[in-house]
Amino acid sequence: MAGVNNTGRPSDGFEAATGDGGIPADDGREAAVRVAFEGLLQIRRLMNTGSTDPEAAPAAWEEHQPVRAVSLALEAAGVRPSAVDTEGHRVATGYRVSAAERSGVVRVEWLGPPGSGAGYAAQEALRECAAVLGRLGWEALEYRGPRGRRFLEVEALP
Template identity: 40%
Template sequence: MTRPPTAAQRRLIEAADPVTGRLRGTGAQLAALVARGLAFRHPRPPHEHFLTPAGHRIREAQPPAPEEPTPATGVFAARAGGEESPPADGPARLREVHSAWQGLLELRRMTNPDGAADRPCGWERTHLVRAAALALEAAGHRPAGGDTDGYRVRATPQPEAVAVYAQDARALASCAATLARAGWQAGEYTEPRTRVRYLLASPRRM
């Protein structure tokens, strides 16, 4: 059985970028994570280090360290719509969303077998709501919040599928087009009981 990471290694893993898994540490620390299969060194300059899927699983299984900021205090979190305490809108948020989206595209290039950036990667398939919400927010869609209309992304019982709601048919169609450009496939459905229209969206595989 593989030995669990040390406390110092756990701190590095927990401090990794929440979207891209990019790591910061000394050469020896990063090399030790690579040796354990928890990180990899990108072959292209500047040869950054990133968490592997095994590293991401360890990161997500660990409670945040006491000194680690929560999403409400600084760590980027995609807005799925309807959050009680959403991050403030403004230029800073726009920069954060843009940076997160560019990081996700780079993660696609690094982890998709063919290096494709136009198709969702493994991380997105295990973080469906966050990934779909980031694609929508990065494209300029506004999430619902308080009395504000906008999109809402919700988990579904179906594997690799999320439900996306919007204020009207036009907004729903716009969300579908955005997700298609981001590498998702989305179709419109109607809830039998409420007759509310929504998108059922899944990451495209090919």
């Protein structure tokens, strides 16, 4: 599905919402997310053949592109992404997935526009994110950063 990716640049395929792009368009988005997530599960079934539950563990593709994989998992579960406008101002409350300092690890934050109360909702929202990711074989640990801001560090379970 051609379109615009989360950075606002043209894309040749589907891009999961990371929370750093614009508000995803509604027209066909839900179906595209569903198809992309089913594709991810199919990759898991093909790659994790030695597992008793091949869908319960990230495939190598996901481990090499964890920002995309975690973003897709959250979006497919119905968790809403944050969004920014063309000037980079946050305009929607939701998750933001970005690369962490360590390779193979991503950071999930709950962000929103000033005055949105995102900081107050972060603990519960991040626990929901951790539960979604845990069911899919990701380990999500909650931390507090500067000024007590909560975030998750997420990586594939060993």
